[in-house]
Amino acid sequence: MNLDEKKVEFLSFCIEAYKEKLGGVSGAKVSEYFEDCRLLDFLLDNYDLLHTLGREQLTAEMERYLQKWMIK
Numbered sequence: 259m260n261l262d263e264k265k266v267e268f269l270s271f272c273i274e275a276y277k278e279k280l281g282g283v284s285g286a287k288v289s290e291y292f293e294d295c296r297l298l299d300f301l302l303d304n305y306d307l308l309h310t311l312g313r314e315q316l317t318a319e320m321e322r323y324l325q326k327w328m329i330k
Contacts, residue, residue, distance in 0.1 A: 265302060268309050272301055275313050276320055295327045 259267075277288045292298045300323050301308060308316060 264309070265305055268305060269298060269301060272316060272320065275317050279317055295324060297323055297327070 273285050273288050273292065276292075277283055277285050280288070289298075292301075297320060301320075308319060311319065
């Protein structure tokens with residue numbers, strides 16, 4: 259698996275983890291929301307660090323990003 263494939267797999271993992279956290283929201287809606295607030299860019303830009311985190315830590319990082327984004 260090359261790096262681009264690993265990054266796609268990582269983004270899918272992030273979307274699924276957040277979808278589970280929200281419960282009852284489709285992966286497509288979560289993906290659209292992540293795209294609108296540029297969270298996908300953040301995740302890719304910080305892939306080297308973030309892909310080493312566990313599900314709970316990663317979800318917490320996404321939450322922190324989203325809180326900062328909503329304040330802007």
